[in-house]
Each structure stands twice: as C-alpha cells, then as structure tokens.
Amino acid sequence: MAGVSRQTVSRAINNKGEISPLTLERVMNAIHQLGYRPSWVARGLATQRTRTLGLVVPDITNPFFPEVARGVQDAAHTQGYHVFLYNTDESAEREYQILYSLAAQLVDGILLFGSRIADAELRAFVEHYRPLVVLNRHIVHPGVGMVLVDNLAGARLAVEHLVRRGHRYIGMLAGPLTSPSSMQRVAGFRNALAEHQLPFQESYIAPGPPTLDGGRTITEQLLRRHPEITALLAYNDVMALGAVQTYRTLGYRIPEQRAVVGFDDIWIAALTHPALTTIRVNKYEVGYRATQCLLSMIEDVTQCPPAVEIGVELVIRESA
Amino acid sequence: MAGVSRQTVSRAINNKGEISPLTLERVMNAIHQLGYRPSWVARGLATQRTRTLGLVVPDITNPFFPEVARGVQDAAHTQGYHVFLYNTDESAEREYQILYSLAAQLVDGILLFGSRIADAELRAFVEHYRPLVVLNRHIVHPGVGMVLVDNLAGARLAVEHLVRRGHRYIGMLAGPLTSPSSMQRVAGFRNALAEHQLPFQESYIAPGPPTLDGGRTITEQLLRRHPEITALLAYNDVMALGAVQTYRTLGYRIPEQRAVVGFDDIWIAALTHPALTTIRVNKYEVGYRATQCLLSMIEDVTQCPPAVEIGVELVIRESA
DNA sequence: TTGAAAGCGTTACCAA
C-alpha cells in the first residue's frame, strides 16, 4: 500500500534511522489505515527476543506477592515487556516444570521468587538459558541477579523495639526451615538477643508453616513450653495474626500482657485489631528493582549490580 | 542424531500417530540427550497459536483479584496455556493499549475483568481479533464470553439478613457509578428494599470510590444526612471496613448499634475486628470458569455457554 | 511410515 518493500516497513516500525522522512510517513499512514500490527511471534523468531518476562512466585494469593507483581509489571511495562505469571505452590517439581517450559525460548528472563531449587541447578539453568533474578538467596554467578531484603536488620529492629517496651523473654515464630528468608530472620533474631544479652534457649525459636494456623498452633506450643515468654517476633504478618488470635482467646491483653511483632507489613496489618506492629518490607520496590536488574542483564549479562538491597523499617502500631 | 528428518521429529513431539514406535523411541532418546525443547515462538509462528492467554485486571493489588488470577492460572495450566498479566488501573486508555498490544498475535484469548471500554468497541475488537471473556457485563456476541456474578441475589441476601436483625433504615455504600458490578449490586439493593417495603430515599444510596477511605467518608456523609440509618450494605468488603472504622471512631457499637455487611468476602474479612459479615463471591471459581469458557472458545468460537453464572452466599460473622 | 518443500511474518545482511 505504501509502495515499498517489507524491509522498508520494518525500518519504519523500528525507526532506527536510515529511512527518509517521506517514506516513513507514507509507511506510517498505510500502517494506520490497515490497522497493521507487527506479529510478536514472527518478530520473536527473527530476533530471538520476545520482550517477555516470567514471574514465578509461590502463590499470588499470598498477600506478599501481589504488590511485588505490581512492581514487576510496572517496571516491565516502561520498557515494553510483557509478564507471564506462574505459581509454584512451593513445589520444587512444579518449579522445574515451569522453568523448563520457559526454557523453550518463551521469555527473555525470569524472576524467581521463593525458589526451592538448589543453587547449583539454578546456575546450570542460567548457563544454557536465560538470566534470572532470585530473592533472598546468595548466588554469585553471571546471569544471576540477587535481591536481598535486609532481614537481619529487620529482626534487630523488632527485638530492639520489644526491649524498649520492657520485654526480656522473647520468642520467635520462625517460618519453614527451608525458606532462606525465614533463616535470615531467625539469624537476625539470634544476633539481636545476643547483643542485648537477653535470655535465650534454642527452643525459643519455633518453626512452622507461615500461615495463620501455623502462627496459632506454634504460639500455643511456645506458651506451654515457655510461659516466661512475653513477646514474639513472627516470621511474617500472617503468623503474627495467628499469634494474636491465640493470645486473645486465652485472655491475654495485647500489648499490655503480651506483645507481637510481625514482618512484611502486608496491607491487612494496619486493619486488624489490634493493628500489627511490624517490619515493613517495600514489596513494590522488591518487584520493581528486581525487574530493573533483570532487564539490564537481558541487555548485557554483566550489567546487574552484585545485589539489590532492600531496606526495612519498623512500623509501630498496636500489637507491640 | 536420531537419523530422521525434522518432520519425523515434529511427529514424535506432537505424537499424533503416523510414526513407528521404534523411530518414536529413537527420536525421544535424542531429544532427551540433547536437552532439546521445541521453540514456543517458532511453533507459534507456524501454527498461529501461542497457547497463551492474557489476563487483564484493574489492579492485582486489589484483594479481589489474586484469587481470580489463581483460578485463571490453574485452569490455563491444565491445558498447557501460559498466562500474561496486566493492570489497567481502571484507565480506559491503558486498557486500549494493552488490548492492542495483545492484538499483535501475542495471545490466543483474553480475560478482561473490570473493563472500562464500551460494548461496541469490544465487539469490534473481537471481530477482527481473538475471543474475549468479560466479567459482569452483558455482551451477547460470538467470541465474547460472559461471567456473571449473581449480584442481585447477593444484595437481596444482605438486606434480608439485616431485616431479620431488626433493621429498617438501611443505606448503601455504592461503588463507582461506572462499575457494572456496583450498579448490579445497587439494583439488587433497591429491589430488596422494595420487596420488604422498607423506607427508601434516593440519597440512601451513596456512591464513592471502592476504597477504605471511600468507605470512611461516604459513611460519614450518610450519617450526617440520614442519622436514621442503622445498617449499611457496602459495595465491597474494603468499603465495609471503612464504614466500620467510621462507626467505631464515632463510638457506635457494632453490631448492636450499627451493622455493616460487606461484599466479596476477601481474605481479610474474617480477620478484622469485628469480623465482617459479607456476601461471598467465589473468586477462584470466577477465574477458573472464565478460563474454561475462554479455552473452549479458542477451540471453537461458538463453544462458550451464553453465560457462566457464579452463585453467591451470605457469610454471617460479627459486623451484622 | 517417512521425507521434501513450502510457508508462517518478521529481521539481518549485503548489494544496489
């Protein structure tokens, strides 16, 4: 319709110069009139780039991840990238399936949050496939980006706050032992207790599933074994909510008799009663900066900074 | 490596018969050893099908949508489809951008939730593009699937419950006037008041943004204008939470003096204090069945049933 | 049961 070769049309669309303003205009007109849209697929085949990212999370229904996803989407969108979403349900097998289905030249890069797969395997994957960004794991390897939440500092902030409120016997509702984030928060908790020379026994740290119910039952156990404990740091807000429920049904007043600090500051934390004192993690930023890191690696594998650090903040509300 | 033509390899991969068990095995062995994965992109170009869906929501951060998304993912996954996620932020312009970027042969079908685009435009889009499923909109057109939540029944259930609790003056915190779901819930509210011959004024229905803050301020207004109102039906749980907050800061006891019923039954509704009495919408089912409908249309445009109906249920907790 | 050739819609490379 514009009377030019398809090559010229290609030049017009991608406008990387080398085309006269006149033909450019003619081509653009034709494109408009025809409602022509270049095929993403054909382009992908020709360039070996799809401008597509894969976002892999344990469960988008987990209140931590929607905001992360939003950050990813927004960052991806500014560069014209599309985002695939996947849920692993914490299953390593499912994670493998997803990873290897993505390996079929579907995406240019992957955001892998809450991964269960071993470091070595991830390295191998990256070697003959595409760049990857992981959350809260330390894997130094070209093609692997890291986003690290300052979990150590977060746990310390929480403990310090509790100490200031006069608590001496503090327990921790740890998450799953397989979760690196949980292990980091536990480490921070340990350090902080030691720094303040607070009483400590190994059994002050009680691991469990990072759910409401997990929080409830672990709190009961801890209460039975260590009635001296008056304050709890939870692996995440959901567990903290469970702890609050247990304390309340047992008749404890919060925060006067028992105190609970959560972690993450999910949206609900401000709306419960009592509202949760917690360590805020900027989830949107996690997603946004992870994506920036990934995109820069897609341009050039050596580009991503060694690690993206995400700060953390104490939010004082009512539960402590 | 298997000593056969690529055609035979193709046959082996797609195993639609016409291949001897022996060669099949030889090919499969080679595939395994080489770690070969057929290119999604090349396949898409050849078949004009990407086995990919687009999920468009206002905001994945809105607690209604993660569960919907999960339903979509799960349904898509059973058929080997991948899912793109997009946020419109309720902007019609952004919605257009997304739709037309998807029109570049990227996806085989689209799930459009919370759309702001006019019916006619959607029909036009479907005509020269791909099938589409919409939520809570009535568009009868080949290639358009509908998922309809029974908002009318939901509002009736809520009003009946309030009446049973002795309320006569009932107001409604409506959502945005542009939202079809909100309008349906308002219509159900109107009907129910009429059925029970309850007092009604047009200003008993107060529209506002479907946010916590919207709920708060609309409740204040309503309280000032109509102090006789003792019970509220909210467009969604978030607004209901806002209403609860306003009532509590004003010193009303809930549910003794003032009652609030929400809508949707988002995850948080059970965890607030008081826990929210609400109308449950099975969000996972919305996503799952919408996707089933879409997938059947992708196979054959005439396949989707005229409308997928999603039932609704009264969940009695503490706020009413 | 297998293979050869063409085609899917773009971009890359080189020549004009």
Added chain:
DNA sequence: TTGGTAACGCTTTCAA
C-alpha cells in the same frame, strides 16, 4: 536510502 535474499525453527501439505 532502499530492496533482495536468506534466515529464524517450527508445522502443513503432499508425495514417495
């Protein structure tokens, strides 16, 4: 500044 030709990696069609 433009166009011709050859990829890109599959599937489809038809012939052997």
